[in-house]
Amino acid sequence: MAKCQEGIQIMEKLPESDPEKRAKQSLAKIKNKFIVLSGKGGVGKTSVSVNLSLALANKGYKIGLMDVDIHGPDIPRMLGLQGMLDMNENKKLLPKSYSKNLSAVSIESLIPNNDDAIIWRGPMKHTAINQFIGDVEWGYLDYLIIDSPPGTGDEPLTVAQLIKDARAIIVTTPQEVALADVRKSINFCKTVKMKIFGLIENMSGYTCPHCSKMVELFGTGGGEKTAMAMGVAFLGKIPFDAKMVSCGDLGTSYQDQYNDSVITRAFANIAERMANLVAD
Amino acid sequence: MAKCQEGIQIMEKLPESDPEKRAKQSLAKIKNKFIVLSGKGGVGKTSVSVNLSLALANKGYKIGLMDVDIHGPDIPRMLGLQGMLDMNENKKLLPKSYSKNLSAVSIESLIPNNDDAIIWRGPMKHTAINQFIGDVEWGYLDYLIIDSPPGTGDEPLTVAQLIKDARAIIVTTPQEVALADVRKSINFCKTVKMKIFGLIENMSGYTCPHCSKMVELFGTGGGEKTAMAMGVAFLGKIPFDAKMVSCGDLGTSYQDQYNDSVITRAFANIAERMANLVAD
Numbered sequence: 370m371a372k373c374q375e376g377i378q379i380m381e382k383l384p385e386s387d388p389e390k391r392a393k394q395s396l397a398k399i400k401n402k403f404i405v406l407s408g409k410g411g412v413g414k415t416s417v418s419v420n421l422s423l424a425l426a427n428k429g430y431k432i433g434l435m436d437v438d439i440h441g442p443d444i445p446r447m448l449g450l451q452g453m454l455d456m457n458e459n460k461k462l463l464p465k466s467y468s469k470n471l472s473a474v475s476i477e478s479l480i481p482n483n484d485d486a487i488i489w490r491g492p493m494k495h496t497a498i499n500q501f502i503g504d505v506e507w508g509y510l511d512y513l514i515i516d517s518p519p520g521t522g523d524e525p526l527t528v529a530q531l532i533k534d535a536r537a538i539i540v541t542t543p544q545e546v547a548l549a550d551v552r553k554s555i556n557f558c559k560t561v562k563m564k565i566f567g568l569i570e571n572m573s574g575y576t577c578p579h580c581s582k583m584v585e586l587f588g589t590g591g592g593e594k595t596a597m598a599m600g601v602a603f604l605g606k607i608p609f610d611a612k613m614v615s616c617g618d619l620g621t622s623y624q625d626q627y628n629d630s631v632i633t634r635a636f637a638n639i640a641e642r643m644a645n646l647v648a649d
Numbered sequence: 650m651a652k653c654q655e656g657i658q659i660m661e662k663l664p665e666s667d668p669e670k671r672a673k674q675s676l677a678k679i680k681n682k683f684i685v686l687s688g689k690g691g692v693g694k695t696s697v698s699v700n701l702s703l704a705l706a707n708k709g710y711k712i713g714l715m716d717v718d719i720h721g722p723d724i725p726r727m728l729g730l731q732g733m734l735d736m737n738e739n740k741k742l743l744p745k746s747y748s749k750n751l752s753a754v755s756i757e758s759l760i761p762n763n764d765d766a767i768i769w770r771g772p773m774k775h776t777a778i779n780q781f782i783g784d785v786e787w788g789y790l791d792y793l794i795i796d797s798p799p800g801t802g803d804e805p806l807t808v809a810q811l812i813k814d815a816r817a818i819i820v821t822t823p824q825e826v827a828l829a830d831v832r833k834s835i836n837f838c839k840t841v842k843m844k845i846f847g848l849i850e851n852m853s854g855y856t857c858p859h860c861s862k863m864v865e866l867f868g869t870g871g872g873e874k875t876a877m878a879m880g881v882a883f884l885g886k887i888p889f890d891a892k893m894v895s896c897g898d899l900g901t902s903y904q905d906q907y908n909d910s911v912i913t914r915a916f917a918n919i920a921e922r923m924a925n926l927v928a929d
Contacts, residue, residue, distance in 0.1 A: 409721050410799045411691005411822075440800030441689050441830045483829065486801040486837035491771030494802075518800060519690045520720030521766040522774075542691075545898035549763065550721045557766035580860035587894050614867050618825035 388496075391503030392531055399433070399510040402535040403566060403643070404528050406558075408550025410519035412542045413571040415443045416617055417607070418516035420632075421538070423624050424640035426470035430511035433464060435501055436475035437528060438518040439487050439494050445477045449620025454478045461506040474505050491523040498527045512643070520550075521557040529561040536566040538604070543573055543591035551592075555599045566646070567602035568592055569639065575609040604642060607635045668776075671783030672811055679713070679790040682815040683846060683923070684808050686838075688830025690799035692822045693851040695723045696897060697887070698796035700912075701818070703904050704920035706750035710791035713744060715781055716755035717808060718798040719767050719774050725757045729900025734758045741786040754785050771803035778807045792923070800830075801837040809841040816846040818884070823853055823871035831872075835879045846926070847882035848872055849919065855889040884922060887915045 385391045396402070405421070407414040415438070422434045436444035445451070450465040450473060457463055462479075464472035476497065477483055489497070507513070515535065517525045528535055537558050541551040551568070558565050570592025575584045586609055596603040610632055616623040624633045665671045676682070685701070687694040695718070702714045716724035725731070730745040730753060737743055742759075744752035756777065757763055769777070787793070795815065797805045808815055817838045821831040831848070838845050850872025855864045866889055876883040890912055896903040904913045 407690075409691060409723075410687075411689060415826075438800075440802050441833070443689075443826050443829070446826055446829060484832035484836055486833040486840060488801050488806060488837060488840060490803050490806065520718075520798060521768050522720050522802070523770050526768060526770065544894050546695075546723050546726055546894075549723070549726060552764035553721070553766040556764055557768060560766060560768060575866075577857040577859060577862070577864060579857060579862040579864070582857070582859040584857060584859070584891070586855075586866075586889070586891055588898075609866070611864070611866055614824050614826075618868075 388499050388503055392499055393503075395502050395505065395507055396532060399507060399513045401511065401643075402513045402515065402532050403538055404515040404517055404525065404532075404535045404563075405538050405540060406517055406525055406554050407519045407540045408521075408552070408554040409541070409547045412519075412540050412547055413607075414519065414540045415447060415516050416613060417538070417540045417569060417571060418514050419444065419447045419617075420624060420636045421640060421643070422471055422512075422514045423622055424636040425512055425514075425643065426468060427624070427637075428640060428644060430470060430644070431509065432471045433507045433510045433513045434471065434473040435513060435515045436473065436477070437498050437501065437515055437524045439476050439489060439497060439524065441518060442475040442477040443617075444473050444475045444516055446620055447617045448473060450478065452478070453481070457506055459506070462504055463506055474501055494523050495527045498524065499531060502531060521553060525557065526561065529563050536564045538566050539568045539601070540571050541568065541592045541595070543570055543585075543588040545591065547587070548591050548595045551595055552599065555601060565601050566643070567604035568596040569604045570606045572609040573606040578611070604639045605635050607632055668779050668783055672779055673783075675782050675785065675787055676812060679787060679793045681791065681923075682793045682795065682812050683818055684795040684797055684805065684812075684815045684843075685818050685820060686797055686805055686834050687799045687820045688801075688832070688834040689821070689827045692799075692820050692827055693887075694799065694820045695727060695796050696893060697818070697820045697849060697851060698794050699724065699727045699897075700904060700916045701920060701923070702751055702792075702794045703902055704916040705792055705794075705923065706748060707904070707917075708920060708924060710750060710924070711789065712751045713787045713790045713793045714751065714753040715793060715795045716753065716757070717778050717781065717795055717804045719756050719769060719777060719804065720798065722755040722757040723897075724753050724755045724796055726900055727897045728753060730758065732758070733761070737786055739786070742784055743786055754781055774803045775807045778804065779811060782811060801833060805837065806841065809843050816844045818846050819848045819881070820851050821848065821872045821875070823850055823865075823868040825871065827867070828871050828875045831875055832879060835881060845881050846923070847884035848876040849884045850886045852889040853886040858891070884919045885915050887912055
């Protein structure tokens with residue numbers, strides 16, 4: 370009898386062999402899932418993902434940051450995370466820990482030479498993203514923030530299929546060329562039935578460090594107008610700051626260094642909305 | 650006998666049924682092929698593709714501009730091209746004509762509602778790109794300039810496989826996060842055996858319109874250093890100009906409006922190098 374029970378215990382401990390089921394087991398322990406999307410590249414999507422994660426972690430929430438940008442994974446550099454992922458006794462990958470409340474997983478932490486290009490077609494990327502969920506020991510999380518590559522290709526489509534309750538945060542810059550692509554992202558979410566949490570206008574104006582006057586690098590206000598026109602919540606404007614670029618390059622937290630800046634307050638406000646709305 | 654000859658003529662006029670062969674027939678009429686790549690999105694790759702095409706067209710060359718960015722096609726907007734592509738009597742698509750010397754093809758000119766998202770996985774994109782080459786009546790061209798999405802995914806891989814003699818022009822901004830991704834693009838070209846024509850550093854500094862002082866938005870010089878370190882030709886630095894953003898939004902040519910600007914001269918210089926090196 371004892372032996373039988375022991376046998377059952379061992380059976381329960383054996384890892385689930387179906388990858389889709391393993392992913393479901395991981396997701397069941399994560400309360401809220403957000404995917405950060407953009408229509409166009411270079412609008413600061415990764416920077417937004419990192420800074421929202423930091424702002425939520427600062428509020429005491431447990432955060433996992435998953436980088437599903439297979440061809441241009443920038444999360445480890447921006448968080449200053451080095452080295453490869455370790456494995457635990459259950460053969461699950463351990464996310465890289467940035468702080469007590471924030472850990473991250475990226476393809477960058479799985480390839481020995483960071484300058485190697487990942488030349489994978491769609492189906493390989495689908496498999497990789499499934500493993501990022503099911504084969505990673507995320508543990509119990511308040512928020513999983515997913516940073517995706519720009520556009521409406523394989524990676525966000527895979528996330529939409531695997532994580533049915535993921536909500537989208539869409540990032541744009543204010544110029545029309547970017548807004549045209551944002552409308553595609555919004556329609557993508559509608560097509561795949563993904564809830565849109567809201568839209569952020571990034572790189573919205575810049576203060577010249579020499580004369581302190583405001584410069585509209587990419588215009589301003591276009592994101593808010595587009596959000597209204599498309600019936601999507603507007604989460605806020607974030608100005609451009611060259612210090613944010615250098616913090617990203619150095620892997621240091623802009624929010625810690627400039628904790629009373631307009632940008633830090635903007636991220637704290639959006640994090641507050643994420644915490645409030647999700648608590649409803 | 651006459652009938653027989655007529656029969657042969659008709660046979661010859663029948664379109665080639667094998668899509669790969671149709672693509673080869675199109676490519677045989679195009680002297681030089683360039684693909685514009687970037688590791689990271691938002692570095693101004695499309696803006697560079699458009700402006701190099703305009704600079705070469707201004708020199709009197711016949712240019713085709715092919716937009717293989719399926720999820721975020723910006724070429725038609727930047728050139729102010731509207732409406733759908735027409736078909737000729739051979740059932741081939743006619744590229745949209747911008748000027749006597751420049752015409753373009755994009756997925757945007759094939760879908761009725763421009764805000765619709767194209768939610769295609771890799772194999773569909775491969776088929777579409779093959780058709781952009783073989784089912785389009787490009788005619789005889791001096792240069793085909795191919796604008797690709799950022800990264801090293803399906804679209805540049807398909808171009809590398811279909812157009813063996815395509816040369817890569819890699820665009821980056823100067824910050825380290827972008828340069829890390831550029832090294833991946835260079836390694837991608839080496840892996841798929843695509844010749845690299847050179848690297849362009851875009852958004853390299855900005856002159857404040859209020860105080861006329863130089864601001865390094867994303868740093869400066871990183872592109873040139875990376876090109877040297879990786880053994881790739883450096884094609885030049887192009888500063889940021891908000892007027893370039895608004896010209897892109899309006900679909901008007903920056904080079905025509907600001908024909909003596911630093912940026913216009915920079916593009917003319919790179920076009921000159923493309924013309925000279927290819928003539929060797």
